[in-house]
């Protein structure tokens with residue numbers, strides 16, 4: 001089937017038509033929100049025309065499909081992105097111009113769906129974009145959180161959380177599918193009975209919650225392929241319990257309804273340490289069960305009850321352990337609903353599921369109290385017991401007598417359910433998200449499993465969609481690349497390599513510099529409008545944007561700025577290049593240390609502003625509410641990308657790739673995907689400092705932070721400034737706990753467990769080298785251009801091709 005792109009005239013007519021029929025108004029009297037909705041409806045129509053073609057093709061071709069299960073999909077705004085992927089941005093922009101509609105005003109009307117915390121959720125969104133562009137049959141499955149990640153306000157330098165009611169005025173992009181609603185059962189008890197020599201299980205007295213799907217279309221770049229992100233919303237089965245209602249228990253009847261619907265109410269805002277919250281477990285089972293039920297139904301609709309071929313037609317991906325309960329759930333459905341035996345069901349599950357790990361931090365590996373599972377999911381719990389029994393029997397053969405080792409690998413041990421062990425033991429593929437991360441999984445985190453099944457472990461380095469993160473967010477640079485090397489890179493990002501020789505072309509470098517400058521102005525303008533803060537576009541834009549975590553070491557960045565400040569203060573004769581330090585970071589609301597670090601960063605900003613000379617050379621800007629839309633402005637405007645995690649802790653990072661693609665030079669440690677960025681650009685075009693992962697590992701035994709404090713006067717000075725009232729004269733004790741934790745450790749732990757003071761000196765030295773290079777404009781711009789030119793590896797198209805080749809084995813649809 002052939003789809004014509006809409007012409008400018010058609011777009012204009014359609015917009016006017018939507019305004020008339022939906023809102024009874026014209027361009028002149030429409031509100032910005034009505035303009036947004038009318039335009040979005042036009043774009044949606046253009047997408048929906050392609051939908052049925054896609055769907056019919058998959059059925060006709062009986063193509064294998066992947067269900068990508070993820071508790072988070074941080075998709076960002078859709079309108080502009082969809083125009084880009086329809087390859088009709090130019091016509092849309094023209095139509096808007098001719099109608100006299102200000103496009104930036106319209107784009108900003110779209111509420112950003114905050115259905116994720118950070119990297120993991122954004123990765124899932126980039127993957128859907130690439131899956132669709134590569135014409136692979138796929139469906140994203142998640143929760144339709146009524147409240148996404150909180151919005152961040154800064155009040156007196158402190159983070160204040162505001163609820164994100166993103167659905168308040170509806171969501172144009174979603175389509176409800178009541179015909180696909182399914183029931184999810186919680187609690188109750190299991191009755192066992194024998195019949196014909198087989199044991200059967202009956203689930204009784206459970207509570208039912210209905211899962212209602214809403215689908216959001218994902219359109220592939222320059223393709224007629226459309227996939228969907230299915231978001232499940234919790235609904236009470238009976239709007240109100242009429243039995244209770246009639247017995248006069250009006251309030252109780254309503255309460256029950258609230259209890260059911262609370263499941264999809266809110267996204268948990270912590271992306272680090274996990275707490276055994278009952279509601280979180282219910283969320284995980286809710287969307288996992290709904291998605292598995294749907295996958296089985298779709299399979300049966302196409303292939304009947306021939307479950308032997310299930311793994312040839314269905315791949316299910318488990319994004320971190322959050323949807324791990326999908327594994328016993330498929331076991332349950334195959335056995336209890338369709339009568340398969342254990343061995344058959346287990347073999348199907350093993351061939352169907354694959355798992356991606358995103359963290360090696362021990363405190364972030366999910367473990368649930370067994371009692372919670374037993375109460376909430378009694379049948380699933382019984383299945384886990386049997387899975388665990390069989391696993392331990394095998395482990396006993398492999399490691400006879402090694403109780404501790406077996407306990408460490410078991411699914412159920414010490415009254416806890418170990419979700420990662422469940423995933424590693426019962427999937428056919430386990431992958432890390434960068435080379436170094438996968439290495440650590442093999443050597444440490446899952447070493448014992450790796451010994452038994454080395455081939456199960458694979459690496460797929462993360463990627464980002466260059467459509468959103470270059471073409472959409474940086475149109476000027478994209479056109480410049482077209483001028484230089486043609487536009488084939490847009491469809492095949494490897495080809496951006498052809499840009500390398502242009503790093504040596506002075507005319508190209510100058511245009512590259514001008515575009516960076518425009519993008520700096522664009523960011524400065526937005527920050528001024530939203531926060532009233534001025535940013536000097538002639539200063540160096542240096543950014544660290546990511547969730548706030550101790551291991552990511554925003555604290556080290558802040559201490560580095562204080563040292564620069566002291567240097568300026570002590571040496572009025574020295575010259576410095578003016579620098580704007582940009583931070584974007586949300587802290588989990590219950591993570592006290594992270595929130596205090598936000599206050600510290602802002603206090604450093606205040607300190608600098610009060611100093612006559614430093615205020616001209618340093619500006620600390622904390623971007624309020626860092627989110628996908630903010631990132632789209634920040635990436636193109638940044639010159640230095642700070643990726644400074646303690647080596648061995650950041651699984652991959654993906655912001656590092658976005659900055660690089662837009663021509664920022666990385667200042668970072670040998671951690672996560674930074675190592676691969678280093679391999680791509682070469683040592684001359686990246687600034688690496690600090691301990692390696694191995695040095696960190698062996699450093700735990702011997703490191704004494706206090707020695708550094710004693711021997712390095714500059715470090716000592718900033719440490720003292722944390723507690724002597726320099727930063728917060730009205731409350732000198734404000735940052736005392738940070739001081740204390742760096743020098744003495746807290747809660748009985750070691751001092752400075754993230755090696756902030758240890759790496760601080762090499763961090764500062766490397767920055768000085770970097771600043772010297774920055775002043776040599778030709779040298780610096782060459783590095784910047786090479787970063788863009790070498791970023792081809794980091795497109796998520798490459799990641800998805802690898803997932804497909806190594807794990808899913810899907811065939812692209814012929815459309």
Ligand code: 26Q
Nearest residue numbers: 119120268270271274358433650651652653654
């Ligand atoms: C778990 C249990 C209860 C509540 C919340 C959670 C939870 C939620 C989100 C745990 C972890 C997350 C998110 C983790 C995450 O974003 N990890 C990042 O994943 C990126 C994509 O692979 C990597 O690039 C980053 O290095 C990694 O930190």
